[in-house]
Amino acid sequence: MRKRLPTIFLLLTLLPLAAGLAYALAYSLGLAGALQAGLTTQHWQAVLGSPAVWFSLVLSLLVALVVVVLSAALALTTVLVFHRELGSNPLRFGAYWPLALPPIVAAFWGFQLLGNSGLLARLAAATGCISGPQDFVPLINDPWQIGITAVLTMATFPFFTVVLHQFYRSEQLPRLLELARSLGATGQQCHWRVTAPVLLQKLRPLMVLYGVFLFGAYEVPLLLGSQSARMISILIAQKFRRFDLQDLPQAYAITLLYAAVVLAVLLVFRPGRQMNGSV
């Protein structure tokens, strides 16, 4: 039984994904599905020649990158400023609360917060900055993806904060800082030359992994994204859900493009192997 366990593991993890991707490849090449008409590359040509597909891929990568960088910066600042409170304050349990927010609720909360009749708009109206919802700057369904970026950052940065604070203690940073100070480092130097590099180096694999998750984020762009600028998961879902069956081969081709990007990132950065800071 014990020898068979790795085989069962492969059957449950690799086989479904590999089978799904193989079917997607066959479908996109006209070799499977209801529309199969023999080997053809026309669907791939259509996908690779489509500006909308490349725009979605680049947009998704950019959103993921911006969210990860912003979240890491916010989390690092929070840990630098509140490390003592995060470690010993009786209220520190509150720092874990955002971990209980699922993406669909985060998206709904973002809608309620940033919408043109949302909480921020109400505050703006109460302070006399705007006279009605129409005056409020559009923060959701906007072409610049401000709403998506803001909500994904709000959801990601508390998690990074919790993890960074665990690193702060596991890496014995207080001792390192004491050593730095005894060698003459100033407070600022301690922050930027000791704490930040050590924590960010530890956080890097998680940043990569989270970047991959955010690249394929679905719920938040579904609710807060614009119709003209779609993230890749939304584009794929829309292609799959259209009534026109001619879109299905393209949907599978875009899925394979997405898979190629995810695999490339995982292969290049290998987030699972960097736990101890060694790349």
Next chain:
Amino acid sequence: MNVFEKWRRLQPQRGEGLPFKLNFDWNKGKPPSPRGEGTGVGRAPFAALLLLFALPFAYLLLLSLAMQWRFPLLLPEGLSLEHWQLAWRIGGLADSLGLSAVCAAVVALSSTALGFRMAHAIAAHHRRRLLVAIAYLPYAFSPVIYAFCLQFFFLKTNLAGTLAGVLLGQFLLVFPFSVILFVNHWTPRLRNMEALVYTLGGSAGAAWRRVLLPVSRPALLNGLFQTFLLAWFEYGLTTVLGQGRVPTLPVRVYQYIGEANPYFAALGSTLLIWPPLLLLWLNYRYQNRTHAAFADR
């Protein structure tokens, strides 16, 4: 070295697992020394930050209880349980809550049990790194896109649109995470403890029953908790493989948002976020108690 310190040394050493360790080990480490930790800025700004974190929880609860909350009012015009009663009676929220709880519990129990056992085998395998890398693939994939890849096979096997199909789909998503979570738990020290049982004449069953499972109880509870949350929060895969016929709580919340019914959506969201918070709190209390018990010895 006390027992707690010894236990900590049994914790993950090798680097193939999750690139972070979120084990809710609330009390690990000593209280910070004023000199060593630099400058904190005090309790008031920290409390303000926590208030920001708590704002969605309070806001969504308030919205679910609001009778009317029109622009530009900052607070609802009145509070009542009307939406709760209505949603409970005709909205099917009770069914969705039960369905979500059953789905998450089944997926969490099965993936934790199998993931724990599988991680034991993988940790000792000569191709450990490769197997762990493979576990990352479905876990890193967007669940909704993964579901579209699987959809054909689920349709062929008549699993699409059924509870069994959703359970299987969620299991395929959560199980690799469980393996990643547990693989670092199997340290050489723990394996040596297992070997010692065999050396002393114990059977494999005895090793698991008397040593491995008791020693691993905190890790198992942590794994159960995290896998439960993953399944409880799942929306993308459930909506594709369930085809709208398995209305778990996240699916129901999205349905209410689509119907432009913010009060019911807030109600569903409240039901979705408060149970995990309760679990988080219980985990917090459990870790505190465990820590205190170890410290007393």
